[in-house]
Amino acid sequence: MTARLGLLGSGLMLGGALLMGAGAVVGGGAGSYTMMGNRPVGGFGGPGMMGGFGTSGIRAPGPGEAGFVAGTVASPRVIRVFAGPGYAFSPSNIAVAKGETVTFAVTSMGGLVHEFMVGPADAVAADTVGTPEVADIGMMQTKSVTYTFDGSGPYGFACHAAGHYEAGMRGTITIAG
Numbered sequence: 001m002t003a004r005l006g007l008l009g010s011g012l013m014l015g016g017a018l019l020m021g022a023g024a025v026v027g028g029g030a031g032s033y034t035m036m037g038n039r040p041v042g043g044f045g046g047p048g049m050m051g052g053f054g055t056s057g058i059r060a061p062g063p064g065e066a067g068f069v070a071g072t073v074a075s076p077r078v079i080r081v082f083a084g085p086g087y088a089f090s091p092s093n094i095a096v097a098k099g100e101t102v103t104f105a106v107t108s109m110g111g112l113v114h115e116f117m118v119g120p121a122d123a124v125a126a127d128t129v130g131t132p133e134v135a136d137i138g139m140m141q142t143k144s145v146t147y148t149f150d151g152s153g154p155y156g157f158a159c160h161a162a163g164h165y166e167a168g169m170r171g172t173i174t175i176a177g
């Protein structure tokens, strides 16, 4: 598992290291590791997710990059986001094309339970009720939320688990082109 993760880039290598640490923190209980064997929760257990880990690399091309394909309502572009380790998202800055529909597949790395809210920056900052979000993302779980960026922004995302936003757990979404 560790070697496989190592192929995926520094972000996941960091996550892998954190996971080992988290196991020690919780006493190495088998329970904390059984989740790793389960399919991720949130609807991305299918071929699409595995494709994301394949030869195409950890992320698909973004706006302005060769091979970029804007997401649509019928076929959203999937962007993988790692919540943690610690109080941070990776990536913390995401570029989307104006009008495109994006599914954020958010995986919690490490022992903290996170949330992911996305939408207009002011609503996200204020944790406004009704702003799209997924919550209770446990260690190595993946949950997804889909959003269409049909405005001019600014947009953002954040985790509003107690204390996380204040600790800096937020990011920005740039409308490109």
Ligand SMILES: [Cu+2]
Pocket: 083, 087, 112, 113, 114, 115, 159, 160, 161, 164, 169
């Ligand atoms: Cu969090």
